[in-house]
Amino acid sequence: xxxxxxxxxxxxxxxxxxxxxxxxxxxxxxxxxxxxxxxxxxxxxxxxxxxxxxxxxxxxxxxxxxxxxxxxxxxxxxxxxxxxxxxxxxxxxxxxxxxxxxxxxxxxxxxxxxxxxxxxxxxxxxxxxxxxxxxxxxxxxxxxxxxxxxxxxxxxxxxxxxxxxxxxxxxxxxxxxxxxxxxxxxxxxxxxxxxxxxxxxxxxxxxxxxxxxxxxxxxxxxxxxxxxxxxxxxxxxxxxxxxxxxxxxxxxxxxxxxxxxxxxxxxxxxxxxxxxxxxxxxxxxxxxxxxxxxxxxxxxxxxxxxxxxxxxxxxxxxxxxxxxxxxxxxxxxxxxxxxxxxxxxxxxxxxxxxxxxxxxxxxxxxxxxxxxxxxxxxxxxxxxxxxxxxxxxxxxxxxxxxxxxxxxxxxxxxxxxxxxxxxxxxxxxxxxxxxxxxxxxxxxxxxxxxxxxxxxxxxxxxxxxxxxxxxxxxxxxxxxxxxxxxxxxxxxxxxxxxxxxxxxxxxxxxxxxxxxxxxxxxxxxxxxxxxxxxxxxxxxxxxxxxxxxxxxxxxxxxxxxxxxxxxxxxxxxxxxxxxxxxxxxxxxxxxxxxxxxxxxxxxxxxxxxxxxxxxxxxxxxxxxxxxxxxxxxxxxxxxxxxxxxxxxxxxxxxxxxxxxxxxxxxxxxxxxxxxxxxxxxxxxxxxxxxxxxxxxxxxxxxxxxxxxxxxxxxxxxxxxxxxxxxxxxxxxxxxxxxxxxxxxxxxxxxxxxxxxxxxxxxxxxxxxxxxxxxxxxx
Numbered sequence: 062x063x064x065x066x067x068x069x070x071x072x073x074x075x076x077x078x079x080x081x082x083x084x085x086x087x088x089x090x091x092x093x094x095x096x097x098x099x100x101x102x103x104x105x106x107x108x109x110x111x112x113x114x115x116x117x118x119x120x121x122x123x124x125x126x127x128x129x130x131x132x133x134x135x136x137x138x139x140x141x142x143x144x145x146x147x148x149x150x151x152x153x154x155x156x157x158x159x160x161x162x163x164x165x166x167x168x169x170x171x172x173x174x175x176x177x178x179x180x181x182x183x184x185x186x187x188x189x190x191x192x193x194x195x196x197x198x199x200x201x202x203x204x205x206x207x208x209x210x211x212x213x214x215x216x217x218x219x220x221x222x223x224x225x226x227x228x229x230x231x232x233x234x235x236x237x238x239x240x241x242x243x244x245x246x247x248x249x250x251x252x253x254x255x256x257x258x259x260x261x262x263x264x265x266x267x268x269x270x271x272x273x274x275x276x277x278x279x280x281x282x283x284x285x286x287x288x289x290x291x292x293x294x295x296x297x298x299x300x301x302x303x304x305x306x307x308x309x310x311x312x313x314x315x316x317x318x319x320x321x322x323x324x325x326x327x328x329x330x331x332x333x334x335x336x337x338x339x340x341x342x343x344x345x346x347x348x349x350x351x352x353x354x355x356x357x358x359x360x361x362x363x364x365x366x367x368x369x370x371x372x373x374x375x376x377x378x379x380x381x382x383x384x385x386x387x388x389x390x391x392x393x394x395x396x397x398x399x400x401x402x403x404x405x406x407x408x409x410x411x412x413x414x415x416x417x418x419x420x421x422x423x424x425x426x427x428x429x430x431x432x433x434x435x436x437x438x439x440x441x442x443x444x445x446x447x448x449x450x451x452x453x454x455x456x457x458x459x460x461x462x463x464x465x466x467x468x469x470x471x472x473x474x475x476x477x478x479x480x481x482x483x484x485x486x487x488x489x490x491x492x493x494x495x496x497x498x499x500x501x502x503x504x505x506x507x508x509x510x511x512x513x514x515x516x517x518x519x520x521x522x523x524x525x526x527x528x529x530x531x532x533x534x535x536x537x538x539x540x541x542x543x544x545x546x547x548x549x550x551x552x553x554x555x556x557x558x559x560x561x562x563x564x565x566x567x568x569x570x571x572x573x574x575x576x577x578x579x580x581x582x583x584x585x586x587x588x589x590x591x592x593x594x595x596x597x598x599x600x601x602x603x604x605x606x607x608x609x610x611x612x613x614x615x616x617x618x619x620x621x622x623x624x625x626x627x628x629x630x631x632x633x634x635x636x637x638x639x640x641x642x643x644x645x646x647x648x649x650x651x652x653x654x655x656x657x658x659x660x661x662x663x664x665x666x667x668x669x670x671x672x673x674x675x676x677x678x679x680x681x682x683x684x685x686x687x688x689x690x691x692x693x694x695x696x697x698x699x700x701x702x703x704x705x706x707x708x709x710x711x712x713x714x715x716x717x718x719x720x721x722x723x724x725x726x727x728x729x730x731x732x733x734x735x736x737x738x739x740x741x742x743x744x745x746x747x748x749x750x751x752x753x754x755x756x757x758x759x760x761x762x763x764x765x766x767x768x769x770x771x772x773x774x775x776x777x778x779x780x781x782x783x784x785x786x787x788x789x790x791x792x793x794x795x796x797x798x799x800x801x802x803x804x805x806x807x808x809x810x811x812x813x814x815x816x817x818x819x820x821x822x823x824x825x826x827x828x829x830x831x832x833x834x835x836x837x838x839x
Contacts, residue, residue, distance in 0.1 A: 073386060073394045075392050076392060077391055077392055077393075078173060078176070078183045078391040078392070079173075080177060080391055082169075082170055083170060083173040083174045083177060084177075086170065086174070086262070087120060087121050087258070090121070090261075091105075092121050092122060093105045093108060093122045093123075093124075094121060094122070094124060094261050094281070095124045096124055096130055096278075096279060096280045096281060097261065097267070097277070097278060097279040098130065098133050098134045098137055098278050098279075098280070099137035099141075099274050099278065100137075100267075100268065100272075100273070100275065101274075102264070103124070105122070106124040106125065106127070107124065107125045108122035108123060108124055108125065109122070109123055109125055109254070109282075109283070110122055110123075111123050111257060111258055112255075112402075113177050113178070113180075114179070114180030114390075114398075114400060114401050114402060114433045115180055115389055115390050115391075115398065115399040115433070115434075116431065116432055117403075117431065117433075120177060120178060120258065123261075123281045124281055124282070125281070125282045126251070126280040126281055126282035126285075126286035126289070128289055130286075131249070131289040131290055132293070134249045134278035134279075134280050135220060135249055135278075135290075135293045135294060135295060137274070137278055138220040138248065138249050138275055138276070138278055138295075139220050139247075139294070141247050141273055141274060141275030141276050142217070142220055142245075142246065142247040142275075142276075145242075145246075145273060145276050146216070146245030149209070150206050150209050150243075151205075151206055153202075153205040153242060153245065154202045154206040154243075155202075156242070156272055156273075157198050157199075157201055157202035157205055157239060157242060157243060158198075158199070158202040159270035159271060160239075160266060160267070160270045160272070161198035161199040161202060163266040163269055163270055164195045164198060164266065165195050168187070168191045168192075169187070171186075171194075171231060171259055172186040172187040172190070173391070174258050174259050174262055175190060175230060175256075175258075175259050176390045176391055176398070177258075177390075178230065178255075178256045178257075178258040178259065179227065179228070179230060179255075179256050179390075179401055180354070180390050180398045180400060180401050180433065181353050181354070181390055181398050182390050182392075182393075182395045182396065182397070182398045183390055183393055183395075184393055184395075185352065185353060185398075190231060190232045191231065193232050193513065193514075193515075194231050194232050194234070194235035195235075196514065196515045196688075197236060197239040197240075197515040197531070200239070200515035200516060200531075201239035201240050201242070201243040201515065202243070204240065204243045204244075204536060205243035205244070208243070208245075212540065214542055214543050214544065215244070215540035215542070215543065216540060216541055216542070216543045217244050217245030217246045217540065217541075218246055218296040218297045218539060218540065219246060219247075219295070219296035219297075220247050220248070220249065220294075220295045220296050220297075221237075221241045221246045221248045221249070221295060221296065221297040221298075221299060221539065222248075222249050222250075222251075222290040222291065222293060222295040222297065223237040223238065223241070223248050223249070223250040223251070223298075223299045223300075224250075224251045224287045224290060224291075224298070224299070224300045224301070225237060225250065225251070225252055225253060225302075226253050226302045226358075227253035227254070227255040227256040227356075227401050227402075228353060228357060228358070228401070229353070229357075230252060230253060230256040230257070230258075230259050230260060231259040231260070231263065234250065234252065234260055234263060236301075236519075236530045237250070237299050237301075237530070238277065239515075240531075240535055240536055240538075240539050241299075241539050242272075242277070243536075243539075244536060244539040244540050246296075246297070246539055247275060247277070247278075248277055249278045249279075249280065249290055249293070249295065250277070250279050250280070251279075251280055251282065251286050251290055252279065252281060254281075254282065254283045254284070255402050256401065257281045260279050260281075261279065261281070263279075264279050287306075288313075291310055291313050291314060292313065296319060296320060297319060297320035297322070297538070297539070298310060298314055298319055298320070298321050299321075299322045299528075299538070300321075300322070300323050300324070301323075301324040301325075301358075302325065303325065303326055304326040304453075304526075307323040307325040307526055307802065308802060309799075310323065311795065311796075311798065311802060312796050312799045314795070315791075315792045315793075315794075315795035315799075316791050316792025316793075316796070318809040320538065320541075322520075322526070322527065322529075322530075322538045323526035323527055323528060323802065324358070324520055324521065324525075324526050324528065324530060325358070325479075325481075325524065325525050325526040325802070326358055326453045326455075326479060326481070326525060327358045327362075327479045327480075327482060327525050328362055328363055328450075328451065328452070328477045328479045329349075329359050329360060329361050329362060329363065329481055329482040329483055329484070329502070330361070330363045330474035330483050330500070331345075331349050331350075331361030331362075331364050331365065331483075331484045331486075331510070332365045332464075332474060332483070332484065332485050332486065333366050333367060333370070333374060333486045334367045334467075334470075334485075334486060334487040334489070334492065335367040335369045335370045336487055336489055336492075337367075337370075337487050337488060337508075338486070338488060339370065339377060340377065341486075341508070342374070342486040343378050343381050344381070345484070345486065345508075345509060346361060346364065346378065346459070347381060347385070347396075348510050348511055349361030349362075349484060349510040349511065350362055350364075350457065350458075351385060351396065351437050351457050352511060354397055354399070354400055354401075354435070354456065355454070355456045355458060355459075356401060356405070356455055356456065358481055358525075359481050359504070359511070361459075361482075361484050361510055362453070363450060363460055363461075363462075363474075363477075364460065364461035364462075365461075365462060365464050365470055365473055365474060366461060366462075366463050366464075367463070367464060367465075367470075368463045368464065375439075375441055375461070379422055379439065382424040382425075382426075382437050382439065383424055383426065384426075385397055385424055385426055385437050386426065387424075387426050387427065387428060387429065387434055388427075388429050389429070397434075397437060397457060399432050399434055400433040400434065400435050400456065403433050405433070405455070405456070406433040406434075406435055406456075408455075408456075409435055409454060409455070409457075409458065410435070412448075412449065412452065412454050412456075412458075413438060413440075413449075413454070413458055416440065416447075416449050418442070418443055418444070418447045418448075418449075419441055419442040419443040419447070419449075419460070419461075420441050421438065421439070421440045422439045422441070423436050423437075423438050424437040424438070435456055435458075436457070437457045438457060438459065439459050439461065440458065440461065441462075442461075443460050443461065444462065445462060445473050445476045446476075447460075450462065450477075451477060451478075467492060467495070467496055471496055471499040471500060474501075475499075475500065477523075478523055478524045479521070479523055479524055479525045480501040480503065480521050480522035480523035480524070481502060481503060481504070481521035481522075481525035481526075482502050482503065482504045482505070482521075483497075483500045483502040483504075483505045484505070484506045484507075484509070484510045485500075485506070485507050485508075486507075486508055487507075487508070490507075490835075493508070493835075494507070494833075494835075497831075497833050498696070498833075502521070502522065503518075503519070503520045503525065503529070503829070503830070503831060504519060504520075504521075504832045504833075504834070505832070505833045505834070506834045507833065507834060507835050507836070508835075509834060512687075512689060512693075512836075513531075514531070514685070514687040514688060514689075514693070515532070516531065516532055516685045516686055516687050517531060517687050517693040517695065517832045517834070518530065518531045518533075518534040518535050518695065519531055519535075519832070520535075520830075522829060523801070524802050526802060527802065527804050532685060532695065532830075532832075533683070534695070534830045537825065542822075545811060546811040546812050546813060546814060547811070547812050548810060548811065548812065549788060549810050549811060549812040550812070552708075552709035552710050552737045552738075553737060554709075554736065554737040554738070555588075555590060555591055555593070555655075555737075556593065557587075557589030557590065557592075557593030557594060557595060558593065558595075567597035567598070568585055568597060568598040568600075569597060569598065569599045569739075569763065570600060570743070571602060571606055571610075571760075571761065571762055571763065572743075572746045572749065572759070572761040573606070573609050573610045573613050573762075574609070574610075574612075574613030574756050574757050574760070575613075575750075575755070575756025575757060576756070577746065578609075580601055580602055580603060580606055580764075581603045581605035581609070582600070582602070582603040582605075582764075584600070584601040584764075585598040585599060585600050585601060586598060586599055586600075586601055586763075586764065588653070588738075588739065588740055590652045590653060591654065591656075594652075596652060596653065596740060599739045599740065599743060599763040599764070600762075600763055600764065601763070601764035601765070601768065602733070602762035602763060602764040602769055603764075603768065603769075604768075604769070604772045606762055606769075607704075607731070607762070607772045607773060607776065608772075608776070610762060611702060611731065611776055611778050613729075613756065613757035613760055614729035614758075614760055615702060615729075615757075615778055616756075617729045617755055617756065617758045618701075618729070619755075620724070620727055620728075620729055620755060620757075620758045621698075621699040621701075621727035621728070622727075623727070625677040625678030625679075625725075628674075628678075628724065628725055628727065629674040629675070629677035629725070630674075631752060631754055632670050632671075632673055632674035632677060632721060632724070632725060633671065634752045634753060635670055635748055635749070635752040636671050636674065638748045638751055639663070639666060639670065639745075639748050642748070643660070643664070643667070644660075645744075646659070646741070646744060646745075647659035647660040647662070647663045649740060649741060649744055650662055650712065650738070650741060653712070653737075653738040653740060653741070654712075654738060661816075662711060662713055662714045663713065665714050665815070666714045666717045666718075669714065669717050669718050669721055670717060672820055673721035673722050673725040673824075674721075676722070676725055676820060677725040677726075680697060680725075680824050680828070682695045682696045682830070685832070687834075689834075689836060690836060690837060690838050691834065691837050691838075692834075692835050692837075693832050693834050694832065694833040694835065695830050695831075695832050696830070696832075696833060697726070697828040697829075697830060698828060698829055698830075698831050699726050699728045699827070699828065700726075700728055700780045700804065700826075700827060700828065701728060701729075701779075701780030701781070702729055702730075702731065702779050702780050702781075703728045703729070703779075703780065703782070703783060703827070704730070704731040704732075704733070704773040704776075704779050704781070704782045704783070705719045705720075705723075705730060705731070705732050705733065705782070705783040705784070705785070706733045706766045706769075706770060706773075706782075706783070706785060706786035706790065707719060707733060707734050707735050707742070707785060707786075708735060708785040708786070708812075708813065708815070709735045709736055709737035709738060710812065710815070711815040711816075712734070712735035712737070712738035712739070712741035712742065713741035713742070713745065714815045714816070715735065715785060715813075715815050716732055716735065716742050716761075717745070718815055718823070719732065719783065719785070719823075720732060722820065722826075722827045723827045724754070724758055724759065725824075726827040726828050728827055729757055729758045729759070729760075730758070730759055731760045731762065731773070731779070732759070732760065732761050733762045733764070733770075733773075733786075734761055734762065734763045736764075736765060736766055736786070739763040739764075742763065743763065745761075766784075766786045766790060767787075767790065767793075770782075770784070770786070770790045770793050770794055771793050771794075771797050774794045774795075774796075774798045774800070774805070775797045775798075775800045776800075777801045779803060780803055781803055781804040781806070781826070782794050782798060782804075782806075783805070783806040783826065784805075784806070784807045784808065785808055788807075788808070788810040790807075791807040791808070791809060791810075794807060795807060804826075804829075806826050
């Protein structure tokens with residue numbers, strides 16, 4: 062093609078990347094790879110192929126992991142961990158810095174191997190994936206250096222099992238390995254079956270960087286290897302992948318005491334208002350859905366367009382789609398590469414073929430012959446409940462609908478079981494910042510998309526999982542308190558006989574929706590004093606009572622929209638009212654428990670209310686220093702409805718220490734009172750009724766915790782369950798919580814010190830971080 066012809070047609074020419082060095086690296090390894098365990102490559106075992114998605118050709122043979130391989134990797138990691146942690150933050154920082162430098166030094170090699178193995182365009186691997194991976198190691202080198210001064214009470218968890226997906230093989234490795242190593246943990250990592258080559262290349266640079274033997278271990282294979290790691294004697298499981306597998310991991314780890322973080326699927330809304338810069342929004346949408354062939358958990362796969370501009374927007378979008386170039390991932394002029402594997406291609410094809418709703422438009426782009434390619438596709442005119450609007454396609458398929466008002470846009474956006482990311486396009490920053498907090502998502506981009514950085518946590522809510530990757534918040538998932546509590550002891554209720562001493566029967570009621578109500582079960586339990594005297598009866602709550610409490614708590618959602626100042630005033634008022642009746646509450650505690658510690662517990666309860674009243678308007682978010690011309694606002698939001706099983710060892714203080722941080726942060730709560738001494742809670746209802754706490758914000762149930770724990774854990778409208786009850790309930794709560802992947806906080810048999818709790822730990826569990834990215838400038 063001559064220069065004059067190029068100017069006449071303005072056609073792109075090809076710009077092929079030279080893959081010779083990447084292929085030579087594979088050949089140098091013999092084209093066959095073992096595992097990386099205890100600092101060395103193991104002999105090759107039973108193999109499976111790693112293929113180039115663009116051609117179907119085998120790149121290398123990889124070893125299928127066995128139980129013996131996983132056991133050896135875990136053993137090596139366990140042996141190496143104490144010395145790695147004891148080396149100190151500075152020593153770990155030097156190693157992480159060396160890894161970052163080596164990733165830079167070999168960046169083009171990593172990019173080409175990633176493109177060959179995954180099928181993504183070389184431009185994306187070169188300009189996005191590899192630089193971000195480097196950034197994570199640089200950033201966490203700094204975190205390692207600062208750990209001693211900034212996280213003085215934190216210790217490493219131990220050995221972390223990490224399972225990563227095939228869509229961003231090296232980047233997901235960096236997201237997980239860097240913070241784990243920075244905090245003093247060791248890792249056993251399983252890369253995705255389809256895309257293990259960059260993980261094995263990373264093993265090479267681990268040796269060059271001086272990573273001690275056993276600190277990083279990599280075992281390749283299919284999903285069975287992941288199951289082995291989940292079942293292994295590790296201290297944490299970090300998983301990124303499908304929601305279905307995430308639920309199975311939650312069930313499998315229930316009651317094990319293993320820390321768990323899950324970054325799962327998404328069906329992220331891409332909202333375009335009529336005042337948006339339409340051309341910019343169209344270009345952003347190309348990145349949102351056709352980046353990495355749409356194989357992105359946070360892809361903007363649901364387009365919501367303001368009705369007045371829908372026709373114009375669709376027309377511009379179709380025109381832009383027709384200009385997308387599909388072809389060899391190693392061609393630097395290509396926009397859309399290959400689907401990772403023929404099985405994934407078949408899954409995408411089947412989902413689209415089964416759809417009968419809306420209008421389908423396929424990009425008028427030349428398709429390559431052979432390989433796993435799928436054309437950019439747009440389906441408009443769908444209803445929010447249509448299958449493709451609800452189910453994750455994980456391919457280059459965009460589904461669309463329209464909205465009329467901002468309120469409707471938020472409602473449609475939240476009409477999904479997922480909650481990973483969202484995008485808002487509007488030139489009215491007031492509108493954008495009004496919509497962003499209303500979206501059920503862990504990350505919101507304003508007038509942009511796919512903005513990510515190691516300094517800003519990434520993660521979801523709802524069935525997109527829990528936990529964060531990156532930022533200060535991401536480190537919480539890789540640390541534990543240095544100081545561990547004592548073993549939890551069972552506290553039994555007092556026994557006795559007879560009627561009330563004054564002949565008056567006193568039967569407390571449940572407290573639901575701001576009212577005292579009788580239990581649906583129709584049963585009650587006698588409560589006795591230490592001397593055997595009958596103090597009264599409390600209701601036995603049932604599943605129906607839990608459901609009623611959830612309805613009331615959900616109806617009180619307006620509480621989260623009140624100011625921290627208002628919530629603080631109400632907590633101070635409750636403290637004032639409790640202090641005024643301190644002697645009465647102390648006497649009741651002494652009657653139930655025996656001894657004379659009641660006054661001390663009431664005093665601590667008043668102090669607890671003051672503490673969280675103080676924090677209500679001071680537990681602030683952050684502005685992350687991200688490398689864009691803009692800011693990433695880390696907003697601490699309420700979790701929603703929190704159900705909690707209260708301790709018996711501190712019946713009044715424990716209940717207040719759970720309730721106060723939760724409602725201070727804007728949550729509503731359902732508290733199952735102390736089993737042994739529930740009258741402390743039913744008496745406290747009188748304080749709630751006189752302290753201006755809105756109806757439904759606090760709900761109190763009584764009765765056996767085992768009667769309500771599974772219902773709380775399964776309930777789809779409860780967002781978190783905390784248990785300070787019998788350790789036998791931990792397994793039930795964690796297993797049943799998989800129903801909607803709600804957050805759980807169990808004690809694993811370790812007692813809380815209710816007279817000296819860590820306030821920030823409670824506040825952290827009472828909030829979730831939403832990162833809102835706001836670019837600025839012309």
